[in-house]
Amino acid sequence: MAGEIKWGFLGTSFISQVMADAVINEGGTVLYSVAGRSPETLEDFAGKNGFQKTFDNFDALIKDPQVDVIYIALPNHIHHEYVCKAAAAGKAILCEKSLSIDMEKTDLALEAVDQNSVFFLEGLMYLVHPLARRIQDIIQGGSLGDIKYVQGDYCAAISEFVNPKSMGALYNLGCYPVSLMHLVLQAAHGDSIFDGISVQAAGRRGSDGNLCDSSALFQFANGVQANMHTAEDYGLHSSFTVLGSAGSLELVSNPWLPEASGNQIRIRPYEGESELIDVPADGDGFHYQVRLIRKALENNTKTVHRPAAQPGDSRAIMELLTEWERAATA
Numbered sequence: 001m002a003g004e005i006k007w008g009f010l011g012t013s014f015i016s017q018v019m020a021d022a023v024i025n026e027g028g029t030v031l032y033s034v035a036g037r038s039p040e041t042l043e044d045f046a047g048k049n050g051f052q053k054t055f056d057n058f059d060a061l062i063k064d065p066q067v068d069v070i071y072i073a074l075p076n077h078i079h080h081e082y083v084c085k086a087a088a089a090g091k092a093i094l095c096e097k098s099l100s101i102d103m104e105k106t107d108l109a110l111e112a113v114d115q116n117s118v119f120f121l122e123g124l125m126y127l128v129h130p131l132a133r134r135i136q137d138i139i140q141g142g143s144l145g146d147i148k149y150v151q152g153d154y155c156a157a158i159s160e161f162v163n164p165k166s167m168g169a170l171y172n173l174g175c176y177p178v179s180l181m182h183l184v185l186q187a188a189h190g191d192s193i194f195d196g197i198s199v200q201a202a203g204r205r206g207s208d209g210n211l212c213d214s215s216a217l218f219q220f221a222n223g224v225q226a227n228m229h230t231a232e233d234y235g236l237h238s239s240f241t242v243l244g245s246a247g248s249l250e251l252v253s254n255p256w257l258p259e260a261s262g263n264q265i266r267i268r269p270y271e272g273e274s275e276l277i278d279v280p281a282d283g284d285g286f287h288y289q290v291r292l293i294r295k296a297l298e299n300n301t302k303t304v305h306r307p308a309a310q311p312g313d314s315r316a317i318m319e320l321l322t323e324w325e326r327a328a329t330a
Contacts, residue, residue, distance in 0.1 A: 005297050006032035008067035008091075010058050010082055012045040014161070015096060016073040020049040022286035028294045029069075035061040058082060062089050069119075069293060072096060075163040076171050080105035083120070087112040092119035092297055094289070097179075098171040098321060099314050106318045110311050119302050121293060122314040124179050125285035128292045129258040132183065132307040134265065134279050135249070139187040143267065144244030147188035150226040151241045152177025154256060159206055159233040168210025170325050174230035176256040177240060178324070179317045181218075181226050183307055184242055189222065194316055196221040201327035206233060216324045228324065246270060259284050 007023060009016055012034060023031050035055035036042035046054045055061040062070060062085050069092040072082045080100050086093045093113065099122050100106040113120040126132055139147065154176045162172055185193050203214030213231035220226075238256060242249040252264035263279040281288070292308060295301075304310055309317065 005029040005294060006066055006068045007071055008032060008061045008064065008069070009034040009051075009071045009073060010061065011073035012036040012038070012041050013073055016045065016071075017049075018286055019071055019073065019290075020045075022284075022290045024049065025283070026287055026290040026294070029290065033061050033064060033067060059085060062086050062091065068092060068297060069094065076166040077101050077105075077163075080109040083109035084112040087116040087118050087120075090116060090118060092293065094121050094123055094293060096123040098122075098175045099318055101165075101167040101171055103318060103322055106315055110315055113311060117302060119293070119296055120311055121289070121304060122309050122317075123289065124175070124309050124314075124317075125289040126176070126256045126258055127179065127183065127285075128288040128304075128308045129263075129285040130281045130288075131253075131255060131258040131263045131265075131279045132180075134277070135180075135251075135255070136183060136187050136307045138249060138265070138267065139184055139242070143247065143269075144242065144249060145246030147184065147242060147244050148224060149243040150181045150184055150224075151228075151239070151243075152181055152226070153229040153237060153239045155229075155231040155234060155237040157233060157235055159208075159212055162232070164208035164210060167325075168206065168208070169212050169230045169232040170214060170321055170328075173232055174214070174228065174324065175317065175321060177228050177230065178320050179309065179313075180240060180255060181228065182313065182317050182320060185220070185224065185226070186306075186313075189220075189224070191316070193220050193222060193224065194319070197320070197323065199323045199327040201324055203328035211325065211328055214324070214328045216327060218320070218324075252276070257285070 033053035034051045070086040072095040198219040201216035203211040206212030215229040218226040238254040240251040247269040250266045265277040268274040
């Protein structure tokens with residue numbers, strides 16, 4: 001792609017500000033236009049971040065020929081609608097997680113991406129940070145032996161800020177431990193491990209009727225098990241552990257909010273001394289997300305490589321989340 005790469009933002013929420021900061025700090029692309037439904041909030045957000053154009057209509061922004069990449073920062077239940085529209089307009093797409101709230105909408109979105117041959121990335125930004133690469137390399141390196149069990153837990157007090165139609169903790173927070181579980185098991189056993197999954201789950205509903213606190217046991221055909229938990233109505237907590245036949249891996253720092261420093265992994269062989277690994281980086285996950293998209297568009301590349309989530313990975317993660325929801329609400 002020749003010339004400067006111009007972003008069009010759909011939405012002016014908290015996460016939009018985080019992404020705007022990342023675009024500015026990365027420095028290789030331009031905040032060009034933003035669309036929002038509240039005129040006052042829209043003008044304030046645009047002025048603060050130096051956007052050149054504003055729209056009160058999402059479709060009008062998507063149709064603007066000057067926009068190269070669309071960032072969809074809208075509630076989960078309408079992600080698919082704007083992925084389809086952006087793909088039809090030939091735009092590159094960064095869509096916030098979770099990709100959707102069900103498999104029908106997920107497939108509509110990904111079919112539009114495929115049919116229009118556009119760049120697409122789901123905003124699981126931590127997967128493009130060097131910490132995720134290091135985790136993948138450790139799993140594939142074999143030092144833990146055969147991977148037998150995964151445990152992941154992510155909680156944050158966000159219930160009062162989320163749209164009820166975004167379908168609760170599973171799709172707002174549970175997508176993080178589930179997507180890392182998916183990466184670890186894919187790296188260890190290949191995609192075939194996700195065939196024939198059994199899920200048992202329980203959960204508590206919040207005042208909006210959605211699951212606000214839920215845990216699940218995933219059982220895979222080869223005997224591997226995984227325990228996942230998430231909650232959106234009490235304080236910040238993260239944990240992630242992988243057990244293999246020869247040792248364990250534990251994320252000491254929050255794997256879903258990696259930074260430029262302080263990213264730590266502990267490896268514990270069952271025989272021998274444990275090792276604390278520091279993973280330095282140039283910035284946080286959002287910085288690397290912007291960089292990845294810039295390089296892909298500069299090189300006219302439509303695909304990403306693992307550990308970033310490819311479209312097929314995003315679909316598999318959504319299958320795991322929807323199976324969790326089904327089991328917890330049965």
